[in-house]
Amino acid sequence: MAADLAYRSLTELGRLLDAREISPVEIVTDALARVERYNGRLVSFVTMCGEAAVAGARRAERQMAGGRGRRTRLHGLPIAHKDISLTQAVRTTAHSRCLLEYVPDHDATHVRRLAEAGMIMLGKTNTTEYACGTMDVFGVARNPWDPIRYTGGSSAGSAAALAAGMAPAATGSDTGGSIRVPASFCGIVGLKPTYGRVSRYGLIPLSWSMDHVGPMARTVGDCALLLTTMAGHDPLDPTSARAPVRDFTDGLDAGVRGMVLGVPKQHFYEGLDPEVEAAVRAALRHLEVEGARLEPVDLPLAGHLAGPGGILIMAEAYGLHAAQLRERAADYGTRTRRRIASGACYTSGEYEAAMRVRGVWTRQVARVLERVDAIVTPTVPYAAFAVDVQLEGEPPDTSWGTRHFNLSGHPALALPCGFTAAGLPVGMQLAGRYFDEATLFRIAYTYERSTPWHNRRPALSEAAA
């Protein structure tokens, strides 16, 4: 068996499979062994599909035998799905007592597309309850870089599983930053695509107008590879766009020479932890050296979106949960129940006013993106904080820099851009034009290939939490 499979990228694993140096069974059993070792401490997975995964790997091995090779670049490679995406015949709980017995009879569209490409599901990853509460039932996902610290939510287990080398690929959902915040805290790459780019059919919803599904991986190229399969129109999702899907791995290495990157004057660079500010400003200088030009840009509403965003998400969440909340309030976690119930308290006038702010904000972003290729910001203004901070009282506003692009629907990608002195990852966010994820991948890849951050690994301990 090739050494050190755990931290190989999908692309590298694919090359090893194509060269017959390893088999899908070796990759899957190696991943399952790491889950066995580390999941007790990290609580990244809440449901495992070990036997089915090994059987799937054996099937892939047979399919590849006899010189037939792999039918796609994802064939024979494992993936972890956030436990908020429906998975046929595999329990899907959204980390809620309300759904502990729920076994869907079909896959979410993105799960189905990845399976049809030959990916093998390892299991379901931890999430905050309904992507907006706490993790009371299975336990709190822990950050592999320091298990006393939080992973960020809600795609907590997906990010931690990647950082711990328990899976080479994962999916997440993002309503206010739920892919990008855990990506930042755990030092991996996560993309919230353009609204409509990836079907949400089979995603347990939180907010119809803010929910997105996206890929998570340890490298930019792997995210691009996953999006190429996940994206595309789906008649089962009425908000799914009929946008052409390109191979997002094409042109990754084209560089950033001549590109213009917008650096917001308002909000995004205010009040940052000094280590985060230093890392992101160093990344900006690095992109300048690579040939991009930096341009200060005005986004006057950027610091005024927490209230409107909170009203919209919770009003929509309450709309979805109203009946269940009446009938099974005690089965919700305390924080989830309170947050979702708060959505019942806004008036239609407040919802409309928040929508109006959203419309103006969206135009501000779109106008800036007429002049620049992407907007660059910190993903979160601080590194991962202690789990206890998340559990007690009202935790910090981790959507501080991310809800902006859920509100506007623009694509936004988070990638590592440094580490604090305590060894915690720092994330940078790139936001771009509608359906232009390719430019974000290109900028991110340019940065990644000339920096060391994505090659750092956490020192893991097997001890139970």
Place this chain on the structure above:
Amino acid sequence: MSGVSDRIREDLARVGVAVNDEDLAMIVKIVEANRAGLARVPADGLDEPAVSRGFLPPAVPGGSDGA
């Protein structure tokens, strides 16, 4: 109990959501924070366009959208 708390308890009771005092205190805090945030949004430009754009899924460049 404040007038705001009473109103929110009534709102929740009207839609059939029963809450205890601790739940109510936290819900009031969340709602008041979001309302205050909305109230602080600068009014400049919020009346344009006259018909609210609301939220529209992004249009596909050079193509039809998926609705």
